[in-house]
Amino acid sequence: MRETRFFIEGKHAQGDRVTLAPGDARKLVSVLRAKSGDTIELLDSASQRFSARLEVDGATVVGILDALLLRPTTELPRRVDLAQALPKGQKMDDIVERTTELGVTRILPFVSERSIVREAPPARIERWNRIARSAAEQSGRERLPLVLDGLTFSQLLAHFTEYDLVLFAWEMAEENLRAHLSGIGTGNILLVVGPEGGFSHVEASSAQDAGAQLIGLGPRIFRTETAALVLLSIVGYEL
Numbered sequence: 001m002r003e004t005r006f007f008i009e010g011k012h013a014q015g016d017r018v019t020l021a022p023g024d025a026r027k028l029v030s031v032l033r034a035k036s037g038d039t040i041e042l043l044d045s046a047s048q049r050f051s052a053r054l055e056v057d058g059a060t061v062v063g064i065l066d067a068l069l070l071r072p073t074t075e076l077p078r079r080v081d082l083a084q085a086l087p088k089g090q091k092m093d094d095i096v097e098r099t100t101e102l103g104v105t106r107i108l109p110f111v112s113e114r115s116i117v118r119e120a121p122p123a124r125i126e127r128w129n130r131i132a133r134s135a136a137e138q139s140g141r142e143r144l145p146l147v148l149d150g151l152t153f154s155q156l157l158a159h160f161t162e163y164d165l166v167l168f169a170w171e172m173a174e175e176n177l178r179a180h181l182s183g184i185g186t187g188n189i190l191l192v193v194g195p196e197g198g199f200s201h202v203e204a205s206s207a208q209d210a211g212a213q214l215i216g217l218g219p220r221i222f223r224t225e226t227a228a229l230v231l232l233s234i235v236g237y238e239l
Helices: 022-031 091-102 122-139 153-162 201-209 224-238
Strands: 005-007 017-019 039-043 049-057 060-069 080-085 106-111 165-169 189-193 213-215
Touching: 005 122, 022 049, 022 060, 039 060, 080 091, 080 224, 091 106, 091 122, 091 224, 106 122, 106 153, 153 189, 153 201, 165 201, 165 224, 189 224, 201 213
Parallel strands: 005 039, 080 106, 080 189, 165 189, 165 213
Antiparallel strands: 017 060, 039 049, 049 060
16 A cells, blocks of 8 residues: 555645545545555645555545655656647547656647647546546656646747747747757746647747747657657656
């Protein structure tokens, strides 16, 4: 049970008693067969890791925070967000799960000119945040990534000012990603990936005018769900 990790809300201290969320309690009792006295790892909103002893009473599970665990960080050294054009089908589920494992901080779903899916209902956003939470717990993340509400392309452009570097993946870009890696610098980074049909020339030009660097990912054309993983993996490695 020691390798089992869950997130808890708020900042805590050694000795606190924390009632786990119903979904987490259900997983512990019904799936993992946890019992009183078992030990798990709990991570609070301040990214503190605790060894916690369980008290199980029916469907209610309380964690007693016995010890603060000091371990090397599992997070990227700076904030890296992903702006992902809404893909069709269940692809977004996989994108959220895999990019969470790779260390993304926030995911900004958006609709662009060639998007097939035109909206992200609240129920989908809630689902993607649940997937992010589960992936973060499984992969040992210290922070819980957040999937934001869906944006229009114009709204996305307005977010560019929050970042020190915006890398806009476009298959028609003249410069390869490699040209920007040595100058990746410091500060927040936003990675922008388009839909199945790619970005239009107008969108690419608008993104560049808003401060983005247009970059290609090599000689091959990736699927949207592949491009997100490739881009985040390369940038994360360079950090």
